[in-house]
């Protein structure tokens with residue numbers, strides 16, 4: 053009888069005693085399989101949380117069986133607002149609360165039967181770790197990559213803290229959902245923009261999901277365009293003085309539309325707004341700007357929002373045709389992008405079009421395409437009309453030519469704009485890494501000498517933020533008062549702490565040398581294990597965490613700490629688990645607690661079921677029936693081994709031998725593609741094929757090995773029953789005999805618009821992608837497809853490929 057709990061307890065004890073999961077940090081060939089380290093919330097884990105961890109554990113075990121020395125560590129992203137907010141709510145110190153949560157997390161993680169080597173655990177709120185987070189800050193500061201400036205910051209009035217742009221979601225705080233406003237503060241920044249180009253360009257080299265790369269590209273938002281300078285004109289004597297020599301620069305990606313520019317628009321924060329506004333318009337403009345500053349960038353640029361704006365009373369000259377055009381102020385222009393001003397071309401830009409319609413500004417068409425409509429902007433590229441000497445050029449050519457024309461006259465230049473801003477890393481909160489800076493009235497900002505690190509976070513009873521936006525650390529005189537390390541004079545410590553994303557931007561570099569107290573890590577250790585071969589985590593980290601980790605890696609590479617420039621070679625995002633129609637979450641009250649299911653069916657059933665319910669990268673629905681079904685399958689496997697354990701006959705059934713080889717092939721290939729669900733189907737089919745046949749020992753051995761990464765406890769038990777003394781994880785992953793798995797050939801018909809145009813001979817297990825690729829190459833088919841746009845591609849397994857053109 054399969055008694056999951058007994059077996060699982062037994063094997064976890066044996067693993068612990070024999071140290072099978074210890075990583076030999078010097079061994080080769082190496083494989084680094086990493087989970088995004090969790091934030092230890094008080095709520096604990098539900099089976100939805102298990103999914104990513106199970107997948108990476110299965111993958112790590114598989115790699116181990118392939119002969120790699122695997123580093124598969126775990127740790128805790130333990131600083132941060134949630135711990136602090138929870139602590140304030142419950143009146144317990146964040147340190148104690150965090151420790152409690154970590155203990156519970158560890159217990160729950162261990163229930164999964166993972167191969168973590170806990171001796172390498174990281175806790176980012178431990179001073180042995182944050183000492184090095186501070187050390188990184190000091191290095192960046194010395195290189196000019198960390199700097200302080202006064203900046204309008206997103207301010208959450210409820211959390212009483214500054215938020216990074218990334219932490220504002222649709223104008224609301226990402227933690228507490230309150231409306232975010234703007235407030236001026238001196239803030240610390242990391243100069244991530246210095247790496248903008250490399251951060252875009254290196255995406256090409258990464259084996260990451262395409263959608264994550266797209267999100268990163270969009271976030272960095274590199275855009276090639278032209279800066280055009282407009283002279284401001286004085287329309288009457290009164291304004292002549294003040295308007296002279298004023299110039300407005302705009303950033304445009306469409307220099308080809310310059311002849312259609314009928315007005316300029318400044319952002320409400322633009323420094324020239326005040327000078328340009330005539331007395332007559334002053335009140336209206338000032339009121340408008342005040343209101344706009346309170347809105348979030350997302351609201352301001354929303355396409356749905358009705359356009360608003362005000363006229364300044366001033367005019368500028370369009371440099372290509374000398375026409376005078378009015379200067380407006382509108383909130384749809386952002387202060388932080390390009391030059392904070394735009395040349396409006398209502399005929400060819402949707403927002404400008406709406407704006408011009410509303411305020412009755414002229415709309416002049418200068419680009420024509422195949423179908424141009426009158427009631428909307430024509431935004432595509434086309435041919436130029438009414439554009440002086442450039443008339444007749446294509447948009448692409450005109451962009452180059454007009455930019456050149458401007459450059460020759462010093463009226464503009466080719467330029468690149470980025471949406472990416474420097475990373476605001478200071479937080480006015482208690483539960484974070486203290487920023488290691490001392491403010492000296494004589495010497496200015498001085499970094500804490502390395503020998504004085506860590507700057508310990510003081511024990512504090514009142515850790516609530518102050519209402520004037522200062523960190524609670526500012527209340528601790530013994531912390532604040534300090535001698536300047538340079539001149540020895542009276543000075544004050546910086547009291548802000550770092551954004552938790554700083555803590556998580558480098559933890560993966562520390563695991564290979566986690567106990568080093570002399571340096572952040574030994575170069576050769578990091579060079580041995582990094583880059584991470586496989587990183588596994590949620591899609592919610594597609595932008596921020598991954599971008600920051602990439603930036604810090606590049607900055608540290610420039611400090612010669614190691615030679616690689618990208619931290620994560622491969623990335624996998626697991627799908628989410630739904631239950632009763634909604635994403636599993638405590639707040640929705642639809643969680644399935646692993647504790648209960650482990651008691652009923654055992655860990656291995658949950659592991660296998662999580663992999664079986666659907667493609668690993670997709671969202672999927674948990675069902676109570678499904679887990680029962682999976683448990684039955686494991687029971688069946690157990691029964692099969694129990695019954696046939698002594699059948700050492702080598703004359704296996706011929707057909708089953710072929711099945712076995714094919715199963716090895718299928719499972720291996722599926723594993724390689726993270727298709728664990730179909731790997732499990734292959735194993736189920738294999739077991740079904742046993743029915744009514746002679747089941748020999750060798751057939752069972754293969755089954756047990758192939759299942760081992762998925763159901764490690766059960767496989768260990770069965771492996772022992774089959775007479776082995778060593779752990780099943782010391783066995784190597786089986787290879788199949790290619791002769792035995794040779795696929796049968798079949799003929800596929802190829803149709804174009806329903807007509808037979810050719811046939812191809814292919815393996816009967818060919819997949820869609822390959823079939824379509826081969827079909828397109830068939831001579832006659834290729835001839836018919838040449839120069840045509842394929843509207844649809846259809847693949848009917850075993851029968852045909854059909855194209856619609």
Ligand code: ANZ
Pocket residue numbers: 275303304305306309319384385386387388389390391392393394395396397399400401431469
């Ligand atoms: C004139 C123009 C004509 C534009 C046209 C577009 C179409 P991306 O591709 O995102 O870089 N723009 C420039 N700075 C802006 C700001 N601070 N706030 C809001 N919009 C701004 O977008 C570049 C385009 O966004 C620029 O090209 C500019 O409008 C606008 F038919 O200039 B365009």
Ligand code: ZN
Pocket residue numbers: 492493494495496536537538539540541543
């Ligand atoms: Zn000093």
